Amino acid sequence: MERNVAPSAPVVAAWGMGIDSTAMIIEWVARGRPLSIVLTADTGTEREETYAFLPIFQQWMDAHGIEHHVVRYTPRRFKHWPPYFTLLENCLTNATLPSISFGRHSCSQKWKIQPQDRWVADWEPAQTCWKRGGKVVKLIGYDASPADSRRYAHREGHVCDRFDYRYPLREWGWDRARCAKRIRAAGLPVPIKSACWLCAAQKVEELSSLPRWCLRLIVLVEARAAPRLHSIEGLWRSSTSTRPGSMTADIRDQGLLDRREVEVIIGGAPIDLVDFQQAAAAIPVDARPAMREWIELFNAGVSRLAA
Numbered sequence: 610m611e612r613n614v615a616p617s618a619p620v621v622a623a624w625g626m627g628i629d630s631t632a633m634i635i636e637w638v639a640r641g642r643p644l645s646i647v648l649t650a651d652t653g654t655e656r657e658e659t660y661a662f663l664p665i666f667q668q669w670m671d672a673h674g675i676e677h678h679v680v681r682y683t684p685r686r687f688k689h690w691p692p693y694f695t696l697l698e699n700c701l702t703n704a705t706l707p708s709i710s711f712g713r714h715s716c717s718q719k720w721k722i723q724p725q726d727r728w729v730a731d732w733e734p735a736q737t738c739w740k741r742g743g744k745v746v747k748l749i750g751y752d753a754s755p756a757d758s759r760r761y762a763h764r765e766g767h768v769c770d771r772f773d774y775r776y777p778l779r780e781w782g783w784d785r786a787r788c789a790k791r792i793r794a795a796g797l798p799v800p801i802k803s804a805c806w807l808c809a810a811q812k813v814e815e816l817s818s819l820p821r822w823c824l825r826l827i828v829l830v831e832a833r834a835a836p837r838l839h840s841i842e843g844l845w846r847s848s849t850s851t852r853p854g855s856m857t858a859d860i861r862d863q864g865l866l867d868r869r870e871v872e873v874i875i876g877g878a879p880i881d882l883v884d885f886q887q888a889a890a891a892i893p894v895d896a897r898p899a900m901r902e903w904i905e906l907f908n909a910g911v912s913r914l915a916a
């Protein structure tokens with residue numbers, strides 16, 4: 610059952626660029642419910658289809674007079690590292706994998722939740738609300754399906770001094786199919802499920818549909834992290850009856866990349882990356898090349914290898 614929103618409470622919707630949160634915003638607005646702002650946290654590692662949908666829904670929000678912002682985690686101190694700005698660059702810098710591969714969720718906390726909360730903390734309507742002892746209403750797009758019910762179970766009963774978390778899709782009893790129908794009814798294309806393209810939660814068929822440049826970077830991420838992986842096999846953590854724990858193994862087994870190309874990446878790229886990091890460490894931080902510059906060179910190797 611849908612609860613009312615206190616008239617003075619600022620209302621923030623978390624838009625993850627996927628099906629659920631898109632439908633939630635469309636229906637919330639259609640029901641005439643108050644909405645102050647929409648925030649999207651960009652990890653820099655979303656799939657191409659998700660980034661293609663971003664301007665489409667931004668246009669829809671503009672047409673409906675909804676203020677919206679894309680927020681990002683911005684590391685400030687790089688010590689001796691080349692500056693990094695995305696989840697992928699973070700993993701390559703630290704020779705590790707997203708925390709979800711280790712069974713934790715701090716990647717989502719760091720790259721999605723924290724940037725949104727920081728933005729709201731600097732937002733004047735939220736500060737005024739908190740000074741009066743109120744709470745900012747935060748709309749989360751968990752649907753009523755069994756998968757999202759498990760995610761919701763972790764948060765159920767979670768009480769916060771600053772936010773009143775609301776799950777409108779669950780209040781309406783909407784599952785993902787209902788969400789897709791609502792998006793189509795609004796005249797919009799239905800986006801794909803949003804997630805980082807190296808996320809452990811992706812399925813085998815989702816990995817298979819990734820473009821070549823993502824597959825190459827997945828091989829690189831696992832190869833770079835390999836010396837530090839003692840308790841897990843790779844991005845998928847551990848093998849199951851339907852897939853290996855390493856995405857590289859699946860890429861190799863399915864022939865998604867040429868075997869020789871996989872070996873070239875594993876054998877050479879991590880060493881080249883460490884050399885780059887060591888050279889960068891000697892350069893003052895304001896003149897130091899960023900991690901993305903090395904990645905651009907690595908990606909350029911796609912065409913050289915393919916030629």
Ligand code: SF4
Binds near residue numbers: 696709714721804807
């Ligand atoms: S989509 Fe996956 S990898 Fe990306 S932040 Fe969320 S849990 Fe981590």
